[in-house]
Amino acid sequence: MSAYPTDRQPTHTPVMLSEVLALLNVRRGGVYIDATVGLGGHAAAILEASAPDGRLLGLDADAQALAAARRRLEPFGERCRLEQAWLDHCAAAAARHGFSAVDGVLCDLGVSSLQLDDPQRGFSFQQDGPLDMRLGDAAEQTAADVVNYYEEADLADVIYRLGEERRSRRIARAIVERRPLETTGELAQIVQSAVGRGPRRRIHPATHVFRALRLEVNRELERLSGFLASARGLLAAGGRLVAIAFHSLEDRIVKRFIRAAGSGDDAGFRSLSKKVIRPSADEIQRNPRARSARLRAAEAV
Ligand SMILES: C[S@@+](CC[C@H](N)C(=O)[O-])C[C@H]1O[C@@H](n2cnc3c(N)ncnc32)[C@H](O)[C@@H]1O
Structure with missing residues (x-):
């Protein structure tokens, strides 16, 4: 993989940030997992909103993304833990860091500008x-x-x-x-x-x-399914799951999971988004990469 030029601090505008913070119900002292921490945009906002003692575990499969997140999240010191891990290994990583019965779990799928804009990574035609x-x-x-x-x-x-x-x-x-x-x-x-x-x-x-x-x-779709299957086990009752997908295949997996997990006697979740939530026209204008985002959320019961 290519080395990202160190004189260029990569930027990535977090998608649907106010919706994410509201649906995660971020509060002072809360404990959160950002399973796709990327460049740490959502994570930084969650840490700010849960100050002074909220904690966050950030995971990402990508070493370069994690290095950028580490730089960005350094000011939060011990409140933030980071680890290189695939999405579907989230439960094991959480256990390693002593994160259990958490208040919120976020996944913001796909790739970030860091990956997309670097020709050496081969994501863009x-x-x-x-x-x-x-x-x-x-x-x-x-x-x-x-x-x-x-x-x-x-x-x-x-x-x-x-x-x-x-x-x-x-x-x-x-x-x-x-x-x-x-x-x-x-x-x-x-x-x-x-x-x-x-x-x-x-x-x-x-x-x-x-x-x-x-x-x-x-193997992104398999990993998403594995992650969702483990999400209830990570959350306290009342904890929130928020997922942002960028195309219909991912969104269908999230939608079906929430529907199935929200029905029957042993329901693990209650859906918080009857319909999929899309970014506002204003956000799309400010950040065109948000245009295909589809957010769904559920509360652990
Ligand atoms: C859209 S970016 C996240 C941006 C982040 N929310 C922010 O505000 O900076 C998605 C990140 O998830 C990571 N990712 C995507 N699929 C993954 C998977 N299956 N396992 C682990 N990381 C994954 C990518 O490497 C990328 O850094």
Whole structure:
């Protein structure tokens, strides 16, 4: 992974911050877990709102994100603990740090500007870089492994399922014909020439393919399900779970989980968001990256 230039302190505007603080019900002395701490934007606000003695455990699979969070959250001293961990290893990390029966758990999924804007990480088709896309250095494979070594049918399946791209077979065929691929630029160009870019398409045809590869490389949907399954065990009764998703596949997992966990005699949660909560037009204007955010929240019962 590339070293992030140290003279450039990365910034990332936390999405739906006031909604997150309100739904987490952040209070003085509260104890919180930010399972995707990123650059620490939400975490810093939670620590401020729970001053002077609230505590927070921040986790992230990405060593670079964690290093940036460490710098940003340093002023909170012992009130903040940080660890490099995958989302679905949240319960084990919490136990290691003595965080139990917490007041709130947050996950803000996907990638941050730090990762997206660094061509060396390979998340963006707008800049040329290696086909990497690993969030954590523990990820078993890179995007180059997926495009160069998967069987054509399996590659098409990934693009169809995780990219929701109906022209998946045509794209997989074009990729296989041009193997080996090394860069994001090559991949974007192959996808574009395979499916074209009609005048009415608002987004680049490679968008779905890049998302599919990132989800596959990091097993993000499986990890989200594992994390949600462990969330009730982390929370005190009355504690809050807040999840921000950035596309319909993630949001569907959160929605179904909250619905299932909120029904029946052994219900573990009560939904706090009847309908999905979206950012205001004003926030989207200030921070265009917020536009696809979908927030859901539930209270542990
Ligand atoms: C949108 S950013 C979070 C930004 C953060 N809330 C802030 O305000 O700075 C998402 C972060 O979650 C991490 N992440 C995404 N999926 C993950 C997973 N499955 N396990 C661990 N970390 C993950 C990414 O590395 C990234 O740093």
